[in-house]
Amino acid sequence: MTIKQSDHGTVPFWRDERYLQIIAQVVVVSALLALGYWLTHNLLTGLEALGTPLSFKFLGLTAQFDIGEKLIDYSRNSTYLRALTVGLLNTIKVSFLGILFASLFGIIVGIARLSKNWLVNKLATIYVETLRNIPLLVFLIFLSSSVFHKLPRVKDALTIGKYAFLSNRGIYITWLTPGQGWGLYKWFLLIALVAGIILATIKFKEGQRTGRMPLYWLWGLGLFAAIAAVTWGLTLLMAGNPLALNVPYKAGRNFKGGQSLSPEFMAIFVGLVIYTSAFIAEVVRAGIQSVSKGQREAATAVGLTGFQTMRLVIFPQAMRVIIPPLTSQYLNLTKNSSLAIAVGYPDLFAVGSTIINQAGRAVEVILITMGVYLTFSLLTSVFMNWYNQHTRLVER
């Protein structure tokens, strides 16, 4: 059906929706631009009046403060930029380890919440409902002040078979240190890793081709372990012990050797792991429950075992539901790591606020910090979009 527009009665442009829309947008955008200009102008003139105009040159000045934990070389004489990098690396460290362990605990608790065993089920429910309903900050301060700083003194440190010590100076665990053969062995390890990945990929492809998916990751892991074990012996003969146990021991008022984990790190790490695992548990539970009952029954009917049902039928379908909220939990964990400032762990935000106090560069430091977190989250959402495109159900 077509309506002929009469030539002599056109709609005037102020009644024409197309024009109106453009006009509305122009008005809104220019109003916002004006507001933005006004705010920025105020900011710049305000900073100017204080004698600290907006500039990032201060990043090159010496920081003149110490940072307790660092993954790269840093001293009082390093620059502010270096200090921020140390903080950033600490953030990445605690987030990475936190995500790893939170996923592990979360999956365990999530499966426990679906357990047929009434007691296990209820215990998992209590765990989840307790943690989800208290603020992370309260939990962190509690862990820091009542657990990790309340551990016994070095003199009466708790010990686990002499291989780990828990004291208020931190936790010292046995660690591996490179021995004489390490220079050689690390190449062997690399070869083992590559070989393992290649075998896993081959098995995975084979599974996709034949429709009988083998335990490809177990194959890869097995090959890796085998090569690693054989070359260990080889290295031992050729160049000496590749890795030595480094057991911590008491030395005066502190411990020596081993790997030390400070109370501050433990507080933020354990806090983030336990807190986030409660949320991940809910995500996992919802994901598994989203797979319809018929799928499980069908799997049982064709004779799959319980483990096979989980691996081949339930999990692949649950993953599609689990991954998006799981990623946002990972992102939450990363953002929540900024609460490290409450327990004294020098993450990006804590270092940033020290710089604010010392150099008075509030605006610049806040902008940098926000920019970094924003980058994390943008990277995550890029990944998420890719994943969604990848695993979307293809519907007719």
Place this chain on the structure above:
Amino acid sequence: MTTLSSSQEILPPPSERKTLQGWLLKNLFGSVADTILTILAGSFLIWLIYVIIKWILVTAKWAAVSDNLQLYMKGQYPGSADWRIWTLMILLGLLSGLAWGIYLKRAEAVGWVLLIVVLILAFWMTILHRAAWWKLVAVDVVAIAGYFLGKQFPEKLKRPTYILMLLYMPLVILMIRGFGEGGFMPLVTTNLWGGLLLSLLLAIFGIVFSFPIGVLLALGRQSKLPALKTLSVLYIELIRGVPLVTLLFMGQLMLPFFLPQGISIDRVIRAVVAIIMFAAAYMAENVRGGLQSIPKGQGEAADALGLSGYQKMTFIILPQALRAVIPVLVGQFIGLFKDTSLVALVGLLDLVGISRSVLANADYIGRQLEVFAFIALIYWVFSYGMSYSSSRLETALGVGER
């Protein structure tokens, strides 16, 4: 329905009958692995309960909590102005009672549970020899009176209740803050607000003021106009990508710079602005979820009836979308209530902030465990209570199902 003589009920097969033995066998000792799990979990639970009870009754010294109850509840809010808080509480009781009686004919159980919780609190107050117990009872009595009034005269009271609800928020600000020197409601500056009072106020302000902004942003994100859409998406993603702490610090340190020189705003308002900015972005995403859940046919039907874009939104789309997101909004409110604890990091004396200052007192050194257990309990009771009662209400009323 089959007809059977009432004396002969069909018993389920023996394996399905509900007996204690059967229940135990099915739920706890189904297999060897199950039995081991049960024993492990059971002994852990018994040990945990033993440790906790022993700590609560024997080891813990509760002076740091019981001496400072007033501080935890309302910070340094002056005692002479206490009556304003209580008046507001009683008014709140009346309003909830009225609303319950008028709008919610079902789901009575939840209401009674809420009333009983208040009574338990009152009972606890009498144990602590606090005079406040009768005021709590008064809140309950007024709520029950409101409930029956509302049930009796739903039509007559609908309008006044509605107006009262709208007026309640401004009234809260007005009464908590007060005005002028002297007079019957002298000004109480915001630096005296604290404790649970401040935490709750921050959360309520955050959710109420972020609501309209969030709805606008959600509409902007759905809009066909490219400029509006880009701006909304930018704002939402920007805010959601940074931690709340950075926004709070921005509010405290940068906000003063954004305003013309000479204008200063107080710290609580700065925190509120940051919280509103933060909550609005999340609100927008929640509302968007609701907007997307409305079938396309609704909008098309509105178009077919000749409604304008504005009418279509306000009369057709938004009412349905907002109704659908009520459960999510309760969840967001709980999250925000927990998040308000972060204002302690910028030096406000909310529940966490006031606990820290109590612990700085030499009399209570080393009593962190007691204090943090106590405030964790407060947060837990509020959060769990809200999520529990809202989920019960949802099932009773079928919210989000239609």
